[in-house]
Amino acid sequence: MCGIVAYIGEKQAYPILLEGLKRLEYRGYDSAGISVINSSLQTVKKKGKVSELESVAILSDLHGNIGIGHTRWATHGKPDDLNAHPHLSGDGSLSLVHNGIIENYATIKQALIDRGHTFKSETDTEVLIHLIEEYKKTDALSLEHALTKALTKVVGAYAIVVIDKNNPNELIAARKSSPLVLGIGDNEFFIASDASPIIQYTKKVVYLNDEEIVIAKNDGTFTIKNIHNEIQEPDIKELDLKIDQLEKGGYDHFMLKEIFEQPTTIAESMRGRLNANEGWVSLGGFDQFQNRIHHAKRIIFVACGTSWHSALIAEYLIEDLARIPVEVEYASEFRYRNPILSEDDLVIAISQSGETADTLAALEIAKERGALLYGIVNVVGSSIARITDCGSYIHAGPEIGVASTKAFTSQLVVLILMALKLGNKRGTISDAKFRELLYGLESVPAKVQEILAQSDKIKYIAQEIKDRQNALYLGRGINFPVALEGALKLKEISYIHAEGYPAAEMKHGPIALIDENMPVFVIATNASAHEKIASNIQEVKARKGLVIAIVSEGDTTISKIADYTFEIPYIEEQLTPLLSVIPLQLLSYYISVMRGCNVDQPRNLAKSVTVE
Numbered sequence: 001m002c003g004i005v006a007y008i009g010e011k012q013a014y015p016i017l018l019e020g021l022k023r024l025e026y027r028g029y030d031s032a033g034i035s036v037i038n039s040s041l042q043t044v045k046k047k048g049k050v051s052e053l054e055s056v057a058i059l060s061d062l063h064g065n066i067g068i069g070h071t072r073w074a075t076h077g078k079p080d081d082l083n084a085h086p087h088l089s090g091d092g093s094l095s096l097v098h099n100g101i102i103e104n105y106a107t108i109k110q111a112l113i114d115r116g117h118t119f120k121s122e123t124d125t126e127v128l129i130h131l132i133e134e135y136k137k138t139d140a141l142s143l144e145h146a147l148t149k150a151l152t153k154v155v156g157a158y159a160i161v162v163i164d165k166n167n168p169n170e171l172i173a174a175r176k177s178s179p180l181v182l183g184i185g186d187n188e189f190f191i192a193s194d195a196s197p198i199i200q201y202t203k204k205v206v207y208l209n210d211e212e213i214v215i216a217k218n219d220g221t222f223t224i225k226n227i228h229n230e231i232q233e234p235d236i237k238e239l240d241l242k243i244d245q246l247e248k249g250g251y252d253h254f255m256l257k258e259i260f261e262q263p264t265t266i267a268e269s270m271r272g273r274l275n276a277n278e279g280w281v282s283l284g285g286f287d288q289f290q291n292r293i294h295h296a297k298r299i300i301f302v303a304c305g306t307s308w309h310s311a312l313i314a315e316y317l318i319e320d321l322a323r324i325p326v327e328v329e330y331a332s333e334f335r336y337r338n339p340i341l342s343e344d345d346l347v348i349a350i351s352q353s354g355e356t357a358d359t360l361a362a363l364e365i366a367k368e369r370g371a372l373l374y375g376i377v378n379v380v381g382s383s384i385a386r387i388t389d390c391g392s393y394i395h396a397g398p399e400i401g402v403a404s405t406k407a408f409t410s411q412l413v414v415l416i417l418m419a420l421k422l423g424n425k426r427g428t429i430s431d432a433k434f435r436e437l438l439y440g441l442e443s444v445p446a447k448v449q450e451i452l453a454q455s456d457k458i459k460y461i462a463q464e465i466k467d468r469q470n471a472l473y474l475g476r477g478i479n480f481p482v483a484l485e486g487a488l489k490l491k492e493i494s495y496i497h498a499e500g501y502p503a504a505e506m507k508h509g510p511i512a513l514i515d516e517n518m519p520v521f522v523i524a525t526n527a528s529a530h531e532k533i534a535s536n537i538q539e540v541k542a543r544k545g546l547v548i549a550i551v552s553e554g555d556t557t558i559s560k561i562a563d564y565t566f567e568i569p570y571i572e573e574q575l576t577p578l579l580s581v582i583p584l585q586l587l588s589y590y591i592s593v594m595r596g597c598n599v600d601q602p603r604n605l606a607k608s609v610t611v612e
């Protein structure tokens, strides 16, 4: 997600904006830019880190008492200098920064092109500033009223700040679904995406509400209005958070913040991609190559780590729902084993970072051998996004914690949509099943919220496990990969050795490990294999193993035999991994904290393994 910072007052704006952008670096981004007003409107923007912007800005002598700054997390248009914010109006008099997505930007853009506007970037943001300019000119409106009118025409989320070269006495900002904070200083105002760039100057803040606009002037006055031009009484608060906590949104660690973001990020990964009532799934990358995709004889997933686990879940779903043969490969093995490939193969790479060296190398081999390449990636414009023929971004926002959480669930959403789209097109699932699973998907954010509300129960169980040296995770069918993911989470951030296993495999060796010192986590939410998983639990209990079971709401069988039981809300079996993984994420988080480990940057690990 992008970062915004703006200033108007008696000081020089540039140093405040630059420092503010550095405070927002934790949000993750791929480009940055600043506009200031003096006798003219000066704008400098650059792909890359804030430090690169700084090295270019130093040549431009950016001075003036009003300005706006932005760090971009690309959603529309690759990361480059042209797509970086701020974006200017056609006549160069207005400059705007934006955090959010204008969903109907293409329609608006075409209408503006028809009225003679030309665009420099691929972004939805540039469309917005041109729309404001159009209303300002054709309707002879003030900047405030042109902005208000434009905002009634856009669909989507926005946090914006706009300045006008011809009226350097005011900053105007507005928000809907993306946060904005107003900082109130002595004869100066700060506006930012969160309070971290503001707190060193003032603790007096106003958190803007949805569809509110603020006009901040260099005479020390400000006004807040709603989109209907009605003045709102500001709710001024006193900040009591430390900067470090602010960057984590008040959470103690990025990983916990990202676990709790999942109701929102799962909803974001679905936005505009499905409609249960009307019965459709839309995956942009898919539609461009649907002939080759629908005629693929085989689907091969290449991935690493958590992304490899989501690929395993996709294998169950696509083979079950679409009846297409699926293979799941560790990218690091695939790249060296001289794989047999042809143009009838669809090779899908899953990668949060889009930069994992082994996954990239696997794609290069698949490309050489004629396969169609599809990417399921979080970072827009990343290497994997660029090498693939088509793909779908998961829109999870920057994932800062090394242990992947929200990216995993957003990957699953895209993979489930892919399986449903393939099955629906090939007629291998009934329309009723298709809609049932779409309705189920639409219910996931609220159900994840229900689970998160019970985090204290997980914390209690974590106390029991935190001093153990080993752990086993068991699951059947679609929950076997969830067992692998739970085990990976625990070992990578708490350093407890943990293994995931298909539950039925226990009798082929691992059961020798079971004694009173071995906690066994069992994901037992499968309706289809309930009796079998219950007997697996009995086998563990018979050997004094400690059993912690994740079950579906209302399960009264397993709660009688397991030592601890955590219930997740009922959902269709194919969708259970989206819910059953949440308690396992929380469990590994709490155990890591209790063991004093570095949750966000565990030892020996990197967020993106860009080397072999």
Ligand code: AGP
Pocket (backbone or CB within 6 Å): 304, 305, 306, 307, 350, 351, 352, 353, 354, 355, 356, 359, 402, 403, 404, 405, 492, 606, 607, 608, 609
């Ligand atoms: C998962 O928690 C780990 N951080 C790691 O296994 C990660 O999933 C793996 O390195 C793949 O990364 P990618 O999704 O960015 O390709």
